[in-house]
Amino acid sequence: MSRLLLHTCCAPCLSSVEERLRDGYELDIFWYNPNIYPPEEYERRLQELERFGRIIGRPIRVHREAGDQEAWRETVVDYAHQPEGQQRCRECIRFRLKKTAEIAKAERYDLFATTLTVSPRKNAALVNFVGQQLAEEVGIPFLVADFKKNNGYLRSIELSKKYNLYRQEYCGCVYSLNAMLARKLAKTRAEAAMNVK
């Protein structure tokens, strides 16, 4: 069976992907997400992933490096104010998957992959393009997939309910946090304006 290093961003996204891949691969779950802000949120998502890992009997490989949050910020800062889904996200995804590919290569895995495409907010074509670029650069195959398809996203919601998994309200970075807060504020103001009329 092929050894696969599977990058994941959170417990809900891992849930349906692990279920889909478990019979076809020898899986190791890999956490590398220096994009997540603030630190309390980073720890919360990681702790929830580790809790879920214990439920399904899979330890989580956690990777952190000194200065990686600053390196991530420098990678995306030129695109900071772009909307989600554009160049900022492309660089962010590349940053995280590059480390995954390098470690998979160094440790003689057969291929690497990510759970990111489970989310309806993630463009699978973009994720797969970045993964395939890195596969060539680093020299290890990438598993091309769109895990939201075939009810993958719906299944992640089901499993999240079953295991009472924490589902975050924003993608992860400070920019996506600010965008989420702005959307909430606009909604609150709109509702308040309706009530005044």
Ligand code: SF4
């Ligand atoms: S919105 Fe998500 S994918 Fe895009 S830069 Fe922020 S954390 Fe990365």
